[in-house]
Amino acid sequence: MSSNKKSANKSSGDNRQKYLKLYSVGTVLILLVIVFASNILFENILGKHLTFDLSLSNQNSLTKESSDFIASLPADANFRIVGLMDKPTSLNNSPMRYIVPLLDDYASKSNGRISVEYVNPETYPSILRELDPQNIYDLSSDKFAVCYQGRIITVEPYDCFTYDSSYSQQGYMVPTANAVEYTFTNAIANLASGITAKAYFVTGLQTDESVQLKHVLSSLGMEAEDLPVSNGFAIPDDCDLLILNNPQTDIPEPVEIALGEYIDKGGDFIVVLSFYNNVTESYSRLNNVLNKMNLNVDSYVLRENDPHYALDTTGFASLIHSTDGYKEFASTDSFRASYARPVRAYDNPFSYITTEPVMTTSSTATAVIVDPDNGISEFENENTYNVVMYSTYTGMTNPPQCFVFGTSDFTSDSYLSSYGYNDANVQFIRNCIKKVTGLNEYNNVFVYTKPLDDYSIDSAKVTSTNVSVMTVVFMVVIPLALVIVAVIIYNKRKNL
Amino acid sequence: MFAVFKREFLSYFRSPVGYVAIALFSFLSGYIFINNFSSGSVNIASEVISMRSFFVVIVPIITMGSFAEDKKRGTEILYYTTPVDLFSVVFGKFLAAFALYMIMFVNIIVHMIVTKSCNGIVGIGDWGSIIVFFFLAALFISIGLLASAITDSQIISAIACFIIIIFIQLISTISALVGNTISAFLAVIGVSSESANSIGTAIVNGMNWLDPFTKTADFRYGVFSVSPLIFCVSFAIVFMFLTFRILEKKRWAKS
Structure with missing residues (x-):
C-alpha cells in the first residue's frame, strides 16, 4: 500500500472517530436537555396536580370546609403566607412536617389566591419592612405571617397543635391534635372579614391561664390580652369582650365598680365559675355585678342523679343539654360538665333585662351544699338547674350581653387540651363568643382539627420476649444464614 | 435482553454477592424495624424511606461486577461480537440488579406482615413510599452500572459508585456550603448583602433540585407526588444511556 493510500485511510478513520465522538457527545447532551426540560415542565405544570395525600388522616391536604371557603374568596384576592425562615428540608420529627405539605396544598388549591413563600429575615432583613412598614406586628424568625391588604396575623408553629396538659405539667408537651389547617384557614377568614376585635382576660384572681381559650379566640380573629387586677383597675375602651375565666377568689371592689360601669356602657363579657377547689367562695361582689344582668351564681355544686346524664358514680361529672335557642351552637346538644355551680335568674325587677337558660341539667339533678369543716352535705330538691345562662338588655342600642358558665x-386549659378543638364544648364556646361579639356575621368557617397519625401497635405484643425473638430472627438468623450460604458458594466456586 | 437478564440475575446467586447484599439489607432493615417495634409504633413508610440511606452501601455491592467483571475476564467481547443490541445488554443487567432489589424487599414485606399481625397500620401511604423506593433503586442502580462500565476493576467501580451516591446524598449539605460561600464572597467584593444572599439561595435551590433524597422525603408523611418518580426514571435513563454510550464507544474503538 502506498504511503498516500495509508494516509488517506488514516485520515478517513480519524474523521470517522471524530464524527462518532461528536455523535456520542451530541446525543448525550440532547438527552440531558430533554430530561431537564421535561422534568422542569412536568414539575411546574402537572406537579401540583399529580400530588396526592395518602396520609392516614389527610394531614397534608385541605378539608372540604377550607377548600370551599378558599373557593368562595374573590378571584383577585391575594393572601400571602410568609414563613419567616428558610424552607425546612428536614421535616422528620418536627412540627413542620404537618405544616409545610399542608401550606403547599393551600397554594396549589387556591388558584393564585394564596401564595406561600419562605423568607428568612436574618438573611433578608428587608422582608420585615416589606410586610410591616410601620412595625406594628410582632414579626420574628420562625413564625408564619399571613398577610392580606396590609393586615397581618402571625402564627407560631407551636400554636398549630393542641397538647396534653397533664403531660405538659411533667415537662413534656405531647401534641394531641393537628390544628394547622384550623389555624391558617381561620387566619385567612379573619383577614378576609376585615374585622378586628380584642378580648381582655381579668387576671390576678387565681384565674385559669387560658392558653387554649386564647387560641380559640385567635382562631376567631380576636386578639387577647391580660388585664391584671389592681387598685386602679379599668377596662380599656378597645375591649370588645371581657372574660373572667374561673377566678378562685371573688373580685375586689375596684373590679366590681369597673365591671358595673362596663355594663352601663354596653360591654360584653363572659364569666366562668366552677365549684372545683373553691367550695367556700360565694363570689358576693361578682354576684353583685351579675345581678345587674339579673343573674346569680349559687354556692352549690350540682349533682346529677339521672344515670343517663351522670358520667361518674358521684354524679358531679355529667352531661348537660343546650336549650332550644342554642341547638345550632354545636353539632350535638349534649355537653360535658363537672363540678358545676347552678346559675339562676336573680330577682332584679327591671323588665328590660332578658335572661335565658342556655344549658340545663336533667330534671332530677340536685344542688349540694358542701360544708368543708365537718363534711356534711345537704341536698336541695331534685330539679332542672341551669348551668349556663345568657343575659342582655332589650330596647336599647348596643346593649350589654353576657354568658355565665357554672x-x-x-x-x-385542662379540658380543652384533653378534648381538643373539635369537642362540642369548644364548638359551643366559640359560638357564644361569636354571638356576644357579633363575629358570627363575619367568620362562619369551622375547620375541624385532625387527629395525629397514630402508628401504634398492640402494646400487649410489644414484650421484651417478642422484641428479642425478632432481633434474633431479623438481625442474626436471616443475615447469618445468608452469609453462611455466601461463604459456601464462594468456597465452591473460587477455583472455577 | 432476557438472556442477559437471566444470566446476570443467576450470577448473583452463583457468587456470594447476592447473598451478602440480601443479608446486609435484612440486617439494616431489621435494625430499623426492631427499633420502631420496641418503641410501640411502626410506620412502614418511614422505615422504607429510611432505607434510602443504605443505597450507598448496597448498590455498589450489587453493581460493581456488572461490567467490570466481564472486562476483567475478557468476556465483554461477547457483547460486541454477538448480534445483540448493546442497550439490551445494559437494560438486561439493570433489570437483573433491580430484580435482586425486589428480592431484598421481601424483608420489608415480612415486617409489614408482622406489623399487621400486631394490629399496626399498613396504609396506602406505605405503598406510596414503597413505589418511590423502587424508583430510587432504579436511579441508583443505573448509576452503579455506569460506574461499573468505566473501569475493569470491581473495587474502583464500587468506590466510584459509592462516591457518586454519597455525593448525591450530601447534595443538600454541599449546596448550603456552596451557597453560603458564594454569598460571602459576593458580599466581600461589594455586592449588597440581600443580592448576594439571593444569588446564594438560587444556587442552593438549583443544586437541591438535583437531590432525589429531598424530592422524595415527603413520601414518608404520605405525600405521593408523581414528579419525583419522573425525575428518578428520566435520570435512570440518562445514566443507562451514558453506560450504553461508553460500551458503544468501546465497540467502535475495538473495531
Whole structure:
C-alpha cells in the first residue's frame, strides 16, 4: 500500500472517530436537555396536580370546609403566607412536617389566591419592612405571617397543635391534635372579614391561664390580652369582650365598680365559675355585678342523679343539654360538665333585662351544699338547674350581653387540651363568643382539627420476649444464614 | 435482553454477592424495624424511606461486577461480537440488579406482615413510599452500572459508585456550603448583602433540585407526588444511556 493510500485511510478513520465522538457527545447532551426540560415542565405544570395525600388522616391536604371557603374568596384576592425562615428540608420529627405539605396544598388549591413563600429575615432583613412598614406586628424568625391588604396575623408553629396538659405539667408537651389547617384557614377568614376585635382576660384572681381559650379566640380573629387586677383597675375602651375565666377568689371592689360601669356602657363579657377547689367562695361582689344582668351564681355544686346524664358514680361529672335557642351552637346538644355551680335568674325587677337558660341539667339533678369543716352535705330538691345562662338588655342600642358558665369545662386549659378543638364544648364556646361579639356575621368557617397519625401497635405484643425473638430472627438468623450460604458458594466456586 | 437478564440475575446467586447484599439489607432493615417495634409504633413508610440511606452501601455491592467483571475476564467481547443490541445488554443487567432489589424487599414485606399481625397500620401511604423506593433503586442502580462500565476493576467501580451516591446524598449539605460561600464572597467584593444572599439561595435551590433524597422525603408523611418518580426514571435513563454510550464507544474503538 502506498504511503498516500495509508494516509488517506488514516485520515478517513480519524474523521470517522471524530464524527462518532461528536455523535456520542451530541446525543448525550440532547438527552440531558430533554430530561431537564421535561422534568422542569412536568414539575411546574402537572406537579401540583399529580400530588396526592395518602396520609392516614389527610394531614397534608385541605378539608372540604377550607377548600370551599378558599373557593368562595374573590378571584383577585391575594393572601400571602410568609414563613419567616428558610424552607425546612428536614421535616422528620418536627412540627413542620404537618405544616409545610399542608401550606403547599393551600397554594396549589387556591388558584393564585394564596401564595406561600419562605423568607428568612436574618438573611433578608428587608422582608420585615416589606410586610410591616410601620412595625406594628410582632414579626420574628420562625413564625408564619399571613398577610392580606396590609393586615397581618402571625402564627407560631407551636400554636398549630393542641397538647396534653397533664403531660405538659411533667415537662413534656405531647401534641394531641393537628390544628394547622384550623389555624391558617381561620387566619385567612379573619383577614378576609376585615374585622378586628380584642378580648381582655381579668387576671390576678387565681384565674385559669387560658392558653387554649386564647387560641380559640385567635382562631376567631380576636386578639387577647391580660388585664391584671389592681387598685386602679379599668377596662380599656378597645375591649370588645371581657372574660373572667374561673377566678378562685371573688373580685375586689375596684373590679366590681369597673365591671358595673362596663355594663352601663354596653360591654360584653363572659364569666366562668366552677365549684372545683373553691367550695367556700360565694363570689358576693361578682354576684353583685351579675345581678345587674339579673343573674346569680349559687354556692352549690350540682349533682346529677339521672344515670343517663351522670358520667361518674358521684354524679358531679355529667352531661348537660343546650336549650332550644342554642341547638345550632354545636353539632350535638349534649355537653360535658363537672363540678358545676347552678346559675339562676336573680330577682332584679327591671323588665328590660332578658335572661335565658342556655344549658340545663336533667330534671332530677340536685344542688349540694358542701360544708368543708365537718363534711356534711345537704341536698336541695331534685330539679332542672341551669348551668349556663345568657343575659342582655332589650330596647336599647348596643346593649350589654353576657354568658355565665357554672362550669369550667368550656374554657379551662385542662379540658380543652384533653378534648381538643373539635369537642362540642369548644364548638359551643366559640359560638357564644361569636354571638356576644357579633363575629358570627363575619367568620362562619369551622375547620375541624385532625387527629395525629397514630402508628401504634398492640402494646400487649410489644414484650421484651417478642422484641428479642425478632432481633434474633431479623438481625442474626436471616443475615447469618445468608452469609453462611455466601461463604459456601464462594468456597465452591473460587477455583472455577 | 432476557438472556442477559437471566444470566446476570443467576450470577448473583452463583457468587456470594447476592447473598451478602440480601443479608446486609435484612440486617439494616431489621435494625430499623426492631427499633420502631420496641418503641410501640411502626410506620412502614418511614422505615422504607429510611432505607434510602443504605443505597450507598448496597448498590455498589450489587453493581460493581456488572461490567467490570466481564472486562476483567475478557468476556465483554461477547457483547460486541454477538448480534445483540448493546442497550439490551445494559437494560438486561439493570433489570437483573433491580430484580435482586425486589428480592431484598421481601424483608420489608415480612415486617409489614408482622406489623399487621400486631394490629399496626399498613396504609396506602406505605405503598406510596414503597413505589418511590423502587424508583430510587432504579436511579441508583443505573448509576452503579455506569460506574461499573468505566473501569475493569470491581473495587474502583464500587468506590466510584459509592462516591457518586454519597455525593448525591450530601447534595443538600454541599449546596448550603456552596451557597453560603458564594454569598460571602459576593458580599466581600461589594455586592449588597440581600443580592448576594439571593444569588446564594438560587444556587442552593438549583443544586437541591438535583437531590432525589429531598424530592422524595415527603413520601414518608404520605405525600405521593408523581414528579419525583419522573425525575428518578428520566435520570435512570440518562445514566443507562451514558453506560450504553461508553460500551458503544468501546465497540467502535475495538473495531
